[in-house]
Amino acid sequence: MSVIVYLENWEGKFKKNTFEAAQYAAKTAAMMGTEAIGVTFGDLQDDASQLGKYGLSKVVNLKGGDFTEFNNYKLAAALKDVAAQNGGDTYIVSGTFNGKAVAPVLAVMTEAGLITNVTELPSSVAPLSVKRSVFSSKGFVSYSTDAANKIVVFIPNAVGVEEGEGSAEVIEGSVSIGDVPQTSVTETDRVKGKIPLPEAERVVSGGRGMKGPENWGMLEELADLLDAGTACSKPVSDMGWRPHTEHVGQTGIAINPDLYIAVGISGAIQHLAGVSNSKVIVVINSDAEAPFFKAADYGVVGDAFDVIPKLTAAVKKFKA
Ligand SMILES: Cc1cc2nc3c(=O)[nH]c(=O)nc-3n(C[C@H](O)[C@H](O)[C@H](O)COP(=O)(O)OP(=O)(O)OC[C@H]3O[C@@H](n4cnc5c(N)ncnc54)[C@H](O)[C@@H]3O)c2cc1C
Numbered sequence: 028m029s030v031i032v033y034l035e036n037w038e039g040k041f042k043k044n045t046f047e048a049a050q051y052a053a054k055t056a057a058m059m060g061t062e063a064i065g066v067t068f069g070d071l072q073d074d075a076s077q078l079g080k081y082g083l084s085k086v087v088n089l090k091g092g093d094f095t096e097f098n099n100y101k102l103a104a105a106l107k108d109v110a111a112q113n114g115g116d117t118y119i120v121s122g123t124f125n126g127k128a129v130a131p132v133l134a135v136m137t138e139a140g141l142i143t144n145v146t147e148l149p150s151s152v153a154p155l156s157v158k159r160s161v162f163s164s165k166g167f168v169s170y171s172t173d174a175a176n177k178i179v180v181f182i183p184n185a186v187g188v189e190e191g192e193g194s195a196e197v198i199e200g201s202v203s204i205g206d207v208p209q210t211s212v213t214e215t216d217r218v219k220g221k222i223p224l225p226e227a228e229r230v231v232s233g234g235r236g237m238k239g240p241e242n243w244g245m246l247e248e249l250a251d252l253l254d255a256g257t258a259c260s261k262p263v264s265d266m267g268w269r270p271h272t273e274h275v276g277q278t279g280i281a282i283n284p285d286l287y288i289a290v291g292i293s294g295a296i297q298h299l300a301g302v303s304n305s306k307v308i309v310v311i312n313s314d315a316e317a318p319f320f321k322a323a324d325y326g327v328v329g330d331a332f333d334v335i336p337k338l339t340a341a342v343k344k345f346k347a
Contacts, residue, residue, distance in 0.1 A: 028059065028061050028114055028115075028116055028117075029056065029061050029062050029063070029064055029110075029113050029114050029115045029116070029117075030052045030053075030055050030056040030059065030061065030062070030063040030064070030115065030117045030118075030119060031052075031063075031064055031066060031106055031109055031110045031113070031115035031117070031118050031119070032048050032049060032051070032052035032063055032064070032065050032066065032083070032118070032119040032120075033048065033066060033102070033106060033118070033119070033120045033121070033126060033129060034048060034049060034065040034066060034067040034075075034078065034086065035048070035067075035121065035123060035125055035126065036067055036068070036069065036071060036073070038072065039069065039070055039071045039072030039073060040072050040073050041067075041073045041075075041077070041078070042226060043184070043188060043226060044121045044123055044183050044184075044226060045067075045078070045121075046078070046080075046081045046188045046190070047081075047121060047181075047183065047184070047186060047187065047188040048119055048120070048121040048181075049063070049065055049078045049081035049082060049083050050081040050082055050186075050188050050189070051119050051121075051148065051179075051181055051186055052065070052082075052083070052119040053081060053082025053083055054082065054148055055117065055119060055148065055149055055152065055179070056082075056117075057082070058148075058149060058151075058152045059117070059152045059153075062084055062085065063082065063083055063084075063119075064083070064085045064086070064087060064109065064113050064115065065078055065083045065085070065086040065087065065195065066086075066087045066089065066105065066106055066109050066200075067086060067087075067088055067089070068088075068089050068090075068094040068102060068105070069089075069090060069094050069095060070090060071088060074197075075088060075195065075197040076194045076195050076196070076197050077194070077195075078195045079192075079193035079194040079195035080190050080191050080192060080193055080194075081188065081190070081191065082191065082193070083195045084193075084195055084196060085195060085196050085198065086195045086196070086197045086198070087109055087198055087199075087200035088197055088198070088199050088200065089105055089109075089199075089200050089201070089202060090199060093105075093204060096211060096212060097125060097128075097210075097212055098207075098209065098210050098211065099125070099128040099129045099132050099210060100132055100207035100208050100209075100210060101204050101207055102125075102129050103129050103132040103133035103136055103207075104136065104202075104204035104205060104207050105202045105204050106118060106129070106133055107133065107136050107137055108202035108203055108204065109200060109202060110137070110176075112200075112202075116175060116176050116177065117155065117176075117177045117178075117179070118130075118133060118137075118139070118176070118177070118178040118179070119178075119179050119181070120133075120178060120179070120180045120181075121180070121181060121183050122143065122144065122180045122181060122182050122183055123183055123225060124225070126180060127143075127180065130143065130178055130180045133178060134178050137176040137178075138174075138175075138176060139174055139175075139176035139177055139178045140155075140172030140173075140174030140176070140177050140178070141178045141180070142155075142157055142159060142170050142172065142177070142178070142179055142180070143159065143180040144159045144160045144161070144180070144182055145157045145158065145159045145179050145180060145181040145182065145185070146158050146159060146160050146167065146181070146182055146185045146186075146304070147185070147186060148186060149179070150169065151171075154171045154172060154173040155171065155172055155173075155177050155179070156169055156170065156171040157169070157170055157179055158170075160182070160304065163277055163296075163299075163300030163301075163303075164299075164300060164303045164304050165300075165303075182281075182283050182304060183225060183226065183283055184226075184228070184283040184284065184285070185283055185304065216272075218270075218272050221256060221257070222254065222255065222256040223256065224256045224258055224272070224273065224275065224280050224282050225280060225282065227255060227256030227282065227284050228254075228255075228284055228285045228286070229250075229253045229254060229255035229256070229284055229285060229286040229287075229288075230250075230255055230256050230257070230258050230275075230282060230284045230286070230287050230288070230302075230305070231246050231247075231249050231250040231253065231255045231256075231257055231258070231288045231290070232246075232257070232258035232259055232260070232275065232287065232288065232289050232290065232292060232302070233246050233257075233258075233259050233260075233263060233269075233290050233291055233292070233331075234259065234260040234262070234263060234289070234290065234291045234292030234293065234298075235260065235262050235263060235291060235292075235293075236290065236291020236292065236293075236312065236313065236331055237263070237268075237290065237291045237331060238291075239268065240267075240268035240269065242332070243257075243268070243269065245332075245335045245336065245339065246290060246335065248339055249288070249335060249338065249339045249342065252339065252342045252343065252346065253286075253342065255284075255286070255288075256284075257269075257273055258273050258274075258275045258280075258282065258302075259273045259274060259275070260274070260275075260276065260292050260295075260298055261274050261276055261278060261279060261297070261298070264279070275298070275301040275302055276297050276298045276299075276300055276301035276302070277296075277297040277298075277300035277301060278297065279301055280301060281300070281301040281302075281304070282301060282302055282304070282305065283304040283305065284305050284306070285305070285306045285307065286305065286306070286307050286309070287302050287305035287307070287308050287309070288309045288311070289302070289308065289309070289310050289311065289312075289319055289323075290311045290312075290331045290335060291311070291312060291313075291331045292310075292312070292319060293312070293314075293317050293318060293319060294310065294312075294317055294318040294319025294320070294321070294322060295318070298319075299319075299322055303322055307324045307325070308322055308323045308324050308325075309323065309324065309325045309326070309327070310322075310323040310325070310326045310327070311326075311327045311329065311331055311334050311335070311338075312326075312327075312328065312331075313328065313329060313330050313331070314328075315328045
């Protein structure tokens with residue numbers, strides 16, 4: 028029995044998601060009285076031994092032609108084989124775009140109990156019990172599985188990460204992946220010079236209340252000061268005021284930042300579906316009856332064009 032964790036890297040570099048997955052796996056393994064083994068793919072630029080700071084004692088790096096391009100079937104087959112080599116029966120995956128593509132395939136290959144949208148560390152490991160969000164994060168349910176193989180997919184940034192001490196042993200592994208379907212990346216549209224929304228710890232978001240694209244400069248300035256990503260409601264991207272990559276909600280990206288500042292957004296249920304996992308929500312809206320205030324931790328009733336410059340000035344003063 029051991030815990031296998033998919034350690035995603037982006038062009039050889041690890042991000043906070045990777046560390047969070049490593050720590051989730053290490054803590055789960057500790058509860059089970061076993062070890063967690065990380066698996067990462069392709070040539071690395073970062074030193075994988077640093078994953079020891081998040082509790083891993085061993086990282087298997089798989090290289091070669093099979094792993095130069097993203098293919099969820101090959102990755103799943105490789106994870107399964109690493110598990111077979113190490114007696115692994117529990118898999119931890121961060122719910123990133125790639126993680127969400129790998130986990131269901133892995134579940135079919137290993138006939139595993141798959142639990143997605145997990146928001147906390149397991150409450151018990153025999154049977155494995157975890158809390159997950161349901162109905163677009165309007166509720167939570169505790170799930171248990173006593174399946175022989177188990178896969179936990181947690182929502183990125185839901186459990187957080189703390190750096191500790193330690194160094195992991197990094198070994199170059201080899202696996203047999205067999206004959207699997209071929210999937211390939213046909214096009215990559217890279218958002219340059221911005222904090223990608225799925226990994227942003229802070230997000231400044233604008234809605235139709237911003238009146239027009241020409242007014243986004245003030246939100247971008249505030250976002251820059253806060254090291255935040257920028258997001259928007261669906262109508263804003265539908266009207267072409269902002270790119271679709273910024274659209275959050277039920278039909279857009281689901282995000283989970285530490286801080287979400289919503290400016291001139293009414294708080295429709297479809298918008299909340301993508302942002303209500305945010306740890307702190309600040310709503311700025313001129314209408315005191317706007318539904319978003321019910322979901323807010325802090326609310327400012329006021330005109331965005333009045334409030335945002337004052338907030339920006341206050342942040343500048345604070346930072347100075
Ligand atoms: C199937 C389906 C899926 C959908 N998916 C999504 C989704 O993924 N994401 C999403 O966002 N929406 C989604 N929607 C649309 C959603 O229902 C709402 O229509 C949308 O979120 C409203 O966007 P908004 O809040 O920007 O605009 P509005 O509803 O027009 O709200 C504008 C807000 O700005 C405030 N305001 C106006 N002027 C100012 C000012 N000067 N200062 C401060 N506040 C001001 C107003 O009081 C108002 O609350 C979906 C709808 C459907 C039917």
